[in-house]
Amino acid sequence: MDDEEAELRNPFPSPPSHYNNYTTQNLNLLALLKERVDEDGDPVQVNQYEVLADQPDVPEWPLVQLEKPRVDWILEEGHYTVFGDTWFVRMSFLGVP
Template sequence: MEEEETELRNPFPSPPSHHTKYTTRNLQLLELLRDRAGGADISTVNQYELLSDQTDVPEWPMVQLEKPRVDWILEEGQYTVFGDTWFIKEQIPSLKELGGHQLYPEDPSEDRRPALRKILHSLLVTYSHLVDSLLAPPPIASTTVQPEWQRQLEWITVLAQNIMAAANDLRPVQARVNLELMMKRQLELRREETRAIHEKCDSLEAKLAEMSSAVRTLSNDTRTNKSDRNGPAHEVRSPLQL
């Protein structure tokens, strides 16, 4: 009981029971079996005869230790892990493959908008008929004919399944378009940020140039004022000239 509760509390599935067979000794025996088989399929040879001189030869077929055949996986397009089947290439099954009544084209390259408009129009008309059938008097109890409202409801279910399946088929396209829009928006934001940085740099350069010009003008004015205060320079004569 405790083991069952532990298994239920574990969010991940337990590994298969044969994982304990992958010991170092068993892998060595598998390699020896391959060498002695001489290139033959080890599933067709008698492992006990080829490994008669070895000890601890397992009772189960050692071919179970072989790695999965990748070529088989590629050929089948799927593989199984812990009892779950996974496809190599993820694809959304169509409504027809799921056993439903598909009303739109199977080819994704074909324009589905006309078919979807017809489905939507049929859905609205069927809903109107459903309301009318609900307002009709109840049928006789002994009749075996299917009620009108039930037929309309079944057809609405088929139409709704087609709309949902068509929307699911467009999810990869929607994801690609959303990614393109997001990347374009990021590019626009970076361009705007770069433009703002350039404008700020230009503004700073203009201010620096203005400040530099003001400093030069102030320096020239200071020199001029000093020259005016000192007056004109007088010529000094030597005593010999006197």
């Protein structure tokens, strides 16, 4: 009976730990990083600690991980993965009637 009660209390799995990285401060740091990198520069290739040296609490992990997924890659591959589950794109999105 205890197993059934525990199952009812937690019907959905907890979100992954990186979900906690999406704070207002981190999103603002990402925007500032993109603003400070020249138009030809790639935020992935720069040292975020050097670019954001004047900002407090720059995280240890790459801020570019907060970027939204690229839809063109999803359409190109025909599927995407969320929380370990693979979801396929409908054929109509790929231009197939």
